[in-house]
Amino acid sequence: MKIIILGAGQVGRTAAYHLSREEANDVTVIDVNEDILRDLQDRLDIRTVTGNAASPRILEAAGIAGTDILVALTNSDEVNMLACHLAWTLYRTPKKIARIRSADYTGRERLFGETGLAVDVWISPEQLVTEYVARLIQYPGALQVLDFADGRVRLVGLRALQGGPLVGQALRTLREHIPSADARVAAIYRSGKSVKPEGTTVIEDGDEVFFLAARKDIRSVMRELRREEAPVRRVVIAGGGNIGFRLASELEAKNQVKLIERDGKRARRVSEQLTSTTVLHGDAADEELLLEENIDSADVFAALTNSEEANILSAMLAKRLGAHKVMALINKPSYAELIESGSIDIAISPQTITIGSLLAHVRHGDVVRVHSLRRGAAEALEVIVHGDADSSKVIGRRIEDIVLPMGTTLGAVVRGEEVIIAHHDIAVQPDDHLILFLTDRRHLEAVEKLFQGSASFL
């Protein structure tokens, strides 16, 4: 697929990396900063064009005429929307994705579509990150919580700990432990290496376990893997930027939220728009301020400023001062790796969270959702199967008869409103949503082929 990415910022670069490493994609990146582009081209097999992303001349130089997907990821909502609109008006680009931050735009549905701006899909990284953090707070103990089928099924990643009834037991016994709920373990990572989850696999203390379950069953499954933690009550957020502010407004109804913002004016603006949140003006790395605000009784401390170094330091400080669980927003994948083994409980990577929503659009077959996991090495997909028993390689077959590529697990089937955890005797029907987990994304192509069906459904 021919893809043009506008903007080589954090999100743009990550998108270029993920998209270009798939053999079938031709990626061109446009940005005004020549130095960043040169560096990017040295590392990735892409083409780069220097210039204004919303200029037809520059878009032409990047080959917009034959492009399948335009992904506008510059830091300006207006440039992104204009570029998409230009691409559609002048060149009929089939799919246009724009990053739009401001809820002022995204809140008005009539703005986009037939009669409005030609933006097919808009994504707001800040919104995605906020939702992600909110889900983590909802399920204390989880390292990752990802939605499929509009939240009917969730993929939860967590570290199994001594004290969970299932730890030390074979996976097969899960049903005996919790007869009321059903879940499927999609992957197990033991000291960084993937272990194939089979009925006889024994979960050990410290394993990183990914399981799929219907939303209502998640808590009971988590309880099996580690001692249940008390629900989160008190949340301290560092940074009143876009993400911090959104998170506070989402949580303040049910939790006791404190928000620390360094900039006086911004703190004031935020406090005007929030209702029950305590907004504090100060430095999140100020020990006295944290102690004064009873950091030791905080259930969650989330460092969400736009400086990752500040996030890491303030989160470490909060942890030392007694915060129960600390999270830090970290852009650099290498930092995230360093940190998660140390004193910070969860490293939140905005790029990994955002990239999934882009990847879904470049996949072959009807892929509705993609989540990139473990820094891009693994992937979870939601695929809709179409056709009938003749045209598709999966429809009409029982799960045990479907030959999946190496490292791939079929975790769940969503049929209409119903969530069916994938057991070997379930037969796939047309229009089912299948949730798949790939421990090695190098087998992605084989998976795409399997679910694409025959050529008539291309």
Next chain:
Amino acid sequence: MKDVLLPVAHVFALVIMVFAVTMLAPLILAVWGLDAALWSFVISALATFVIGALLWVGTRRFRRELKTRDGLLLVALTWVALPAVAGFPLWSYLPINFTDAYFEAASGLTTTGGTVLSGLEYLPQSINLWRHLLSWVGGMGIIVLAVAILPMLGVGGMQIYRAEMPGPMKDSKLTPRIGQTAKLLWAVYAGLTAACIISLKLAGMNWFDAVCAGFSALSLGGFSTYDASIGHFKSLPIELVLTLFEILAAINFATHFLAWSQRGIRAYLRDAEAKAILGVLACSCIGIAAFLVFKGTYPDFPSALRAAVFNVVSIATDSGLHTQDYSKWPIFAPMWMVFLSCITASSGSTGGGIKMIRTLVLAKQANRELNMLVHPNMVRPLKVGGAIIANRVVFAVLAFVFLYFMSIVTLVFVQLASGLDFMTALSAILACINNAGPGMGMVGPASNYGVLSNFQTWVCSAAMLLGRLEVFTILVLFTPTLWRK
């Protein structure tokens, strides 16, 4: 050093195996013509493939993705080691030693076209095809070919591509994927070669000579199937066809591709290098023709022009085919031709030398310095053909030209120390480093490099490789940091 070299050797092994396949072409010709070199090719092809396979299996443990410096190393290693392999058939069939076989193969692959062999018309056809095929494969670049057909080289392909493609600015790709760009360039190259071969056939050559001369012209190689080179044919149409295609081959192939995809000549008009090349060649041809008439070398202007056009274009574009023993011309003419061989060919073409773009950049930079003396506060970016050249590129060009010049000086001194006369030493080194082909004096068009001693031949081989890879890629092998873990 082991950790640096072995992963590269693993990929290099693949290149060798692919290269073994190219030996099938002369092998098939040898089978068809039942010629005497058949067994040399059978053994060489097998040996090459086995060496590649053994190396591949042996280094399997060290397989990993290539990094920047691995790319450089791969290109340098390929170019240094491949002539040894490519020289196998020549060495095993002909009564020449390994030094000469390496020189001949390197001369082919680097598209130099200087030869150590004489009696070319009496060689088996398969041997001659092999020599010309080496030129043709080397012309667009072995590694670029490998990038086009081995998708695994796509990772880090840009570095590899940059290390091998000539010219100072190599960041613009024709397509987003390096593999596709490489394929397109090869397609343009192959298409032009086919056109040239057919034109030569129509101009009166037999198929075999047409194929060989076509390979020589498009790769700007210079090998010929006759000792007298193109002078053997004494045919004006053949000379005109070859002149035309040599000029085309000296122009950036990316420009050819753009012109083809736009179906018009606008791309050429916008290519500052192409315009400069045509201007320099036109002035030089007419000037030298007039000079030769004035000096009485030729009786009339038309015959002087015919001799001047073919030989000047051929040497200036670094092809090295010839119709006359131009070294007998008054000294101004051949020296001017050798000078042109240093600067004429375009970046992204198959020619050698410092390339026209660098000449233009240096000239404009010199002009800028002059203007700065008059207007100390002047702000003026350096533009070539309307495009602004970044200062970074200007510095790189200056460093390159300095290294190129120093390489020439050093190697000429080495040749002088080894006992060669000045004219032969200078012209041999210039002809080799510019990948032009014949020099003057003892290595002029009428004789060949067979007269050099073993040591002198190795120095010439080194000069060819330095020139083909534009100095940096070879010299980087001698930087200690490359080898550190």
